[in-house]
Amino acid sequence: MLYPQLEKRLRVQILSPVRAAVDPLAPIPVLARAARTGLQMSFARGADLVVFLIDREASQTLASVRAFEVEGKLRDDIDDRIRVVVKDRSFENWLIASPEGFRAQRARYAHPERVEKMAVPNKADRVDDPCRLINSAMVRGQYDKTGDAPKILKAANVDSIAANSRSFRRFLAVLGDPLFASGSRNPAKE
Structure with missing residues (x-):
């Protein structure tokens, strides 16, 4: 994406x-x-x-x-x-580095501010368990790499990922x- x-x-x-x-x-x-x-x-x-x-x-x-x-x-x-x-630490650290990817999906991620608080500014690589962080931003269910990652990346921004x-x-x-x-x-x- x-x-x-x-x-x-x-x-x-x-x-x-x-x-x-x-x-x-x-x-x-x-x-x-x-x-x-x-x-x-x-x-x-x-x-x-x-x-x-x-x-x-x-x-x-x-x-x-x-x-x-x-x-x-x-x-x-x-x-x-x-x-x-x-x-x-993992691919998901790159996902959380762009909070835009979560804000664009309010129906799935009701609390994108949780991701932003932990990843911005320039802190995404320090998050030890990015999957748990992603789950904490969700309305319900669990993060699924193959289902959720492409949707997050669709709205992600390379400049944001680089900044964080x-x-x-x-x-x-x-x-x-x-x-x-x-x-x-x-x-x-x-």
């Missing part, structure tokens, strides 16, 4: 993602073996650069350290056109966003 915004912003074409069924906390050699086929398929489909996204989950290892270690292995073993971004998630800014930097060419530590200046 974010591809059109990203492609327009960065003037790049983004291919459909290829999923590697592997535990993001697996040892690096296991990650590399599990990712090999998908990464090679991406290059076979014409990718100039492949961004390998993994979740940090509950790991105590810094996202930047994990990304550096995994990227080194993937580049050495597979192709030097691979970059690694570690989502801090350092790991998303890193993703943008790796994709070549000039706003983060000199670093992704801080949100872009208005």
Whole structure:
């Protein structure tokens, strides 16, 4: 759902993602073996650069350290056109970084201010359990990744996600966003 915004912003074409069924906390050699086929398929489909996204989950290892270690292995073993971004902590941290996605669905999320309070400004990556936060904003039911995430992303805003998630800014930097060419530590200046 974010591809059109990203492609327009960065003037790049983004291919459909290829999923590697592997535990993001697996040892690096296991990650590399599990990712090999998908990464090679991406290059076979014409990718100039492949961004390998993994979740940090509950790991105590810094996202930047994990990304550096995994990227080194993937580049050495597979192709030097691979970059690694570690989502801090999970995909849902990127979802909560854009409160617009929740405000646009008042019938499902009666309390989007709960998400905004925890994620803004620049705090989305610090939320340890974003799924619980999403559930707290809901009228009823539970968050469902395959059903809810696309609807949230449909109204999400790349600028908001970048303003509230350092790991998303890193993703943008790796994709070549000039706003983060000199670093992704801080949100872009208005």
